[in-house]
Amino acid sequence: MNTTTGASSEHLRNRLVDAILNEDVSGLRDARVETAMRTVPRHTFLPDATIEEAYANKSVTIKENPDEDALPLSCASQPDVVHFMLVQLAVREGDNVFEIGAGTGYNAALLKHLAGPSGQVTTCDIAPDVTAYARRMLDANRCDDVRVVTRDGALGAPEFGPYDRMIAAVGMWDLPGAWWDQLAVGGRLVVPLRWRGLSRAVAFRREANRMRSDSVKMCGFLPVIGQDGERNGYIDDNRLVRLYWDEDQPIAPELLRDALTQEKTVVWTDVTVGPSESFDGVWLRLSATERATCRITVKPEAMEAGLHRPASPALSPALVEGDSIAYFTVERTAEDPGAEPRFRLGAVGYGPAGVELAERVCAQIRAWSPARTAEPVVTAYPADTPDNDLADGAVIDRPSVRLVIVY
16 A cells, blocks of 8 residues: 655654654663664555554554454554664664564564674564564565564574574563573563553563563553463443453452442542653552552443543552452642643542552552652562562562562
């Protein structure tokens, strides 16, 4: 397709990169990544999209899910996320790079541009039709030296390792043991990691017996196939309010059936934000301090029926213990006419322990406020690491890894 209304692909590509840098959502910059994104044509990896769609700062679906209520099976990632994850990865000339999630092949082409003629790039996907698509697009773009393999990304590709850099373009709930074996000490891994209902692009540096983060950024990716440690369930009879939690958390949604029918308690803090200020760090703070942290999603019909609005109905942090729940909420403050709107932050609780849980949410809002851009350090250890060898912090156990999250 790739029809255009007149602007050249180069102009649209440069305009997209300029917009990403001007908006500066992540705060991360690298001149080599900027050059790669101005050079590698995204539209040629998306032949079924218009050229305007290819250079919009949006993800593009390339493989629909037959289940209309489910997420797509494969897509081209949003360009600003591609940009900051490549900055996190810090690919050098001559690096050997492994990518999990082939997608369109566009990201692999960017990786090859960064690794240069002396570098190597291997990209993989579990779906043969996805790898076949990526292979066609890479060949059409003169990237025939990029390897494309069809397999479960959790297995890696040991025959081409060890790797200096590894990057996942799918949401991971666990860090497979094979990755530890194939990533060289001193190497870097960038992965959209999922825990406590949230997803963050975590940049790890591989050390002898652990991986330690130096960058944690907000992102959203399709979940990898085969990792099913996240649970979900409705907590109301009308299936309008849903929780998402991890298998290591003792959450039983059936215990909350009556909670939302009880009187609510709203607890407010003195913390406020402007209309464009992020409060994403509150969720991260909760995940580092509260084992009960999970995610709540609420459909509009539930709020129309009287349920108090979460801060973000599509995904907000919540605390759940037994038959009680509290979740993050916001409310516009009263201000002088003409003044910039402000929103105060708080929590709403339901159930016998709702007030206590709401107070605990508010405690983390207050802890977040004086250091709003602070990022946690996420340290990953092999699953057999003894407790006394872990750093201090909140411990989250997965089948292949022990995560420690601390501020």
